Amino acid sequence: MRFMITEMDKAWSAGxxxxxxxxxxxxxxxxxxKHRIGEKSEDYALLLGVGNTDERMPHRLGELFGxxxxxxxxxxxxxQLRMYYWxxxxxxxxxxxxQILPYLITKREQAELALEFYDVRCQYVKSGQRTDGARWFxxxxxxxxxxxxxxxxKRDGDNKITKRAGVIEQPALF
Numbered sequence: 001m002r003f004m005i006t007e008m009d010k011a012w013s014a015g016x017x018x019x020x021x022x023x024x025x026x027x028x029x030x031x032x033x034k035h036r037i038g039e040k041s042e043d044y045a046l047l048l049g050v051g052n053t054d055e056r057m058p059h060r061l062g063e064l065f066g067x068x069x070x071x072x073x074x075x076x077x078x079x080q081l082r083m084y085y086w087x088x089x090x091x092x093x094x095x096x097x098x099q100i101l102p103y104l105i106t107k108r109e110q111a112e113l114a115l116e117f118y119d120v121r122c123q124y125v126k127s128g129q130r131t132d133g134a135r136w137f138x139x140x141x142x143x144x145x146x147x148x149x150x151x152x153x154k155r156d157g158d159n160k161i162t163k164r165a166g167v168i169e170q171p172a173l174f
Contacts, residue, residue, distance in 0.1 A: 005064055014103030021050045023110045025144040044140035046118045048093040051085040058086035065096045094118040110150045117143040
C-alpha cells in the first residue's frame with residue numbers, strides 16, 4: 001500500500017539510488033505488441049532500478065513508489081548471494097526521478113539526462129510519431145550513449161558529456 005511520501009522518504013530514496021541504483025535508457029528489442037498482433041516492435045524505455053542483497057531496500061522502494069520488486073537467485077557454487085531488485089519504467093521512473101532529483105548527488109546528471117530523454121520521448125509520441133521507427137532510434141540512441149558515458153564518468157575537458165551536442169543538433173521532431 002502506498003501512502004504520502006515524505007521529504008525524508010525522498011532523501012532516503014535518493015541516497016539509495018545514488019549508491020545502489022541504476023538509471024538506464026533500455027533498448028527493448030523485438031517484442032510482440034498486443035495492439036498490432038503479429039508485428040514485432042522495438043523501442044527505448046527509461047528504466048530506474050535498485051538491486052541489493054538485503055531485500056528490505058527494494059521492498060521499501062516498492063512500497064513508496066510502486067513498480068516491480070523481485071529476486072534473482074544465483075548458483076551457490078559461485079559464492080554470489082541472492083539479489084533483490086526494484087524496477088520502474090517510463091512514466092513511473094520519470095515520476096520517481098523528479099521527486100528525488102533535489103536530493104541526488106552522484107547520479108544527478110544521469111537523472112537530468114534521463115528526464116530530458118523521457119520528455120523528448122513524450123513530445124515525440126504526442127506529435128503522432130511512432131517510437132519504434134527509424135526517425136526515433138537515432139535520437140534515442142544518442143541519449144542512451146550519453147547516459148552510458150555519464151555512468152562511466154567519461155567527460156571532455158569542459159566537464160560536459162562528450163556527445164551531448166548530438167542531442168541538441170538533432171533535426172526538429174515535429
